[in-house]
Amino acid sequence: MNISRKVVYFNMNKNFLWKIHNWLGLYTGIVILFLSITGAAALFRPEIDLLLNPNLRQVETSPEKASLTAAVDKVLPMHPDKYLFEVEMPKAYLDTWIIRLMPKEKSALNPMIWEVFINPHTGKILGERNYFNTFSYFLRNIHVRFYEAYFGRQIVGLAGIALFLSTLTGLFIYGKFMKKQPFGKIRSGKLRITQADLHKFIGISTLAFNLMIGITGAWLGLQAYLMYGLNIPQPNSFSRNDKVFTEIEDMNYSLDFDAIYQKSQIEFPNMIPWFIRPTTNGEGIVQVLGNVPGQAYERRSNKLVFDKQSQDLLFKYNISEQNVGAKLYFVQESFHFGDFAGISLKIVYFLLALSSGFLSLSGFIIYLERTRKSKSSLGKTIPLKSQITRWTIGILGTIVTIGILSMNFGLGIPALLVGIAFYGFFIVIIIKKLLSKFKGSSLINPKI
Template sequence: MDTKLLWRIHNWLGLYTGVVIAFLCITGAAALFRPEIDRALNPHLTKVEKQSKTVSLTEAVNKALAANPDKNLFEVELPKAYVDTWNIRLKPKEAQDLYPMFWEVYINPYTGEILGQRNYFESFSYYLRNIHVRFYEAEYGRQIVGLAGIALLISTLTGFLIYGKFMKTHAFGEIRKKNTRITQGDIHKMIGVATLVFNFVIAVTGAWLGLQAYLMQAADMELPNSYIRHEKPLSKADDTVFPLDYDLIMNRIQEEFPEMQPWNIRPTTNGEALIHIYGNVKGQTYERRTNKLVLDKADYRQLHRYNISEQDFGDKLFFVQESFHFGDFAGLPLKLLYCFLALCSAYLSLSGFIIYLERTKKQKASNPQPISTTLTKWSLGMLSFLVVTAILSMHYGIGIPSLIVTSLVYGSLLIFIIKSLGIMLLRKLKPSKSLRS
């Protein structure tokens, strides 16, 4: 392939998507530790002294509902390695567009005491997820992240093809000190090679996760572990308030799927009269809550059992994407490695930007702005965006901050397009030197 074409593609992608990729790398490095950060920030909700016997889960659910008569049950989240408590998750009976609510009631499993309540959308944990997964942009943020994944993939492949031959003759880790451009160029190549596999995995899985809804729709594809009851035994209203024995459900899980550690019990509210139980099986490297058990609400009989280990390659490939993207299958050591590599990838984008500025500074004004000043402005702008969005998120949830960010994103894009079109028009209208002479 033409090296000049590869270089143009690599250079263009780095220039126009490098900041986005760096932002995603930094926010992704933080989002890796969402459970640990949430536990550290909210020990009163997530930590209790463990005892030998728990109280009735059914009574705990009823207690949470009685304390919140304006809400309906969404799911019960059960204890796991980083959460000791029961989390009874509720949704309001009447939703508000600008103030959406996903209510969480934390209960001590051993005493039945309500430890505290919160709107999950106002938690720092949700902020970390939303800022990485969709830039806090409500409409098409997730799809923009998916496109950034494609850009990272192309940038990774073109960079390998461009610099692969160079690295054969250049000792790995050798950094020349001739000038800033060459020094940053060597760092750029070294990090690019060191993070090649990581960036490839992150790019492919990130593109899939961001564009998953569109890709699945185009392929007429359903979730591999889905189970749909086409007949509706109940009305939506009756299904929503159908009384359940959660202690019996826990016993049925042990009988029907003993190897699964249940994470979520989610009753239907659409009339199907089903109980969906999601969980993990020890030793698997798949997305959380991939394994599934479906029970009938009427008699708690098993209707569907899905163990990912028993499925074909296509299903396994589908459910490995998110776990590989977040390194969520081998504990804290792998998360720390992912964090380090993500920060290296962020600097990969930064060093490419520095190289571009060094290479083009002679083409600019006689007194170009120092690179350090440019980088400081971009860094402060990114930091300010993160801080302001975090403050708004912690106070107002997702609705108002998303509206503000969405307006800024599309407003800035519109200004950029108008400005670019204006410059192009002026260039066309400006007479050439030959005509003036």
């Protein structure tokens, strides 16, 4: 009796897991497929930007060294309607200084981060651009936010939860199947059987990767709400309680960038400075954020904070000296994007990301094949090839269209159009479902 109850209980749990796995795959699979494609491309943003803009990012090596302070002092008067946001220092795939400026008057439809590229050996201006009009930004934004300005990041975070649950339920469901069938064996014959074997094999093979991407994607997407709700401060944050300047004085303060850079190398010799970021809110400080080679943490986790006037060190944050919680916080982004071990790891991430997309596609094919007979009896069937072709054209067409809009109009207008289309699509679907239910109830309960 006890054994039979256990069997019934196991079958009930298995059926429940099947429902969850199928529901997640059916309703979020297309989103996960979209994110897999865009995520695989976004891995190579620096490399792609270098390929498209070698004149901005590449210079000939030279023993000469220009003054960063002089370069900033030359650029700022050329843009009186903007203020200095940060300076990005040379690194892999970037030989130049990037001086980033922000507009003093913000525009919702035309947001801007203005980039000025400087040859660090000669001080020559190589070119300028609005970062929001670049292909690099398009790749980032379409993956991180779906190019939707308000809740896109949170929707991506929910997709991360869906990927995690789908992977976990898949493990529980298919784990028992793999005991009955040699691992990696792909049966030929019916399309559904072949796709099911591939689905199981790739799903189990990429289990750890998909669980990690799901967890980190959920955290990064929902981070703002989770940190607020759980009262989690950013581990390397620093702020002054007292303002030493007015905002205008702080914004216009003439900073010696060369001296700050040299002091950062003295105070934290293992850190390679990546960004120098002065305040504009009256605190009168300058932050130097950087990377320690060989670490797997987020590239900007290590930090030094100096006083603008005295150049005294006010704060030092070395991630290697922090507790487990802080280290866990700063591996989320680096683990998600795989940018801590060079191009070889990025290629591995690229292949694994595409495999995640294949799981969504193969799951969809399995579902269509399983329901084909019942739908064909109702006259609702559409050839599999036609359906996959439509979805492929739809996904790639959407990506290309948003890319063209982004590179021509920047962030504001494309994000507005995507938001209208995105939420409009769901409103239409909901209305159609409600009308379908209303018509169905009218047929069941006709008026007398």
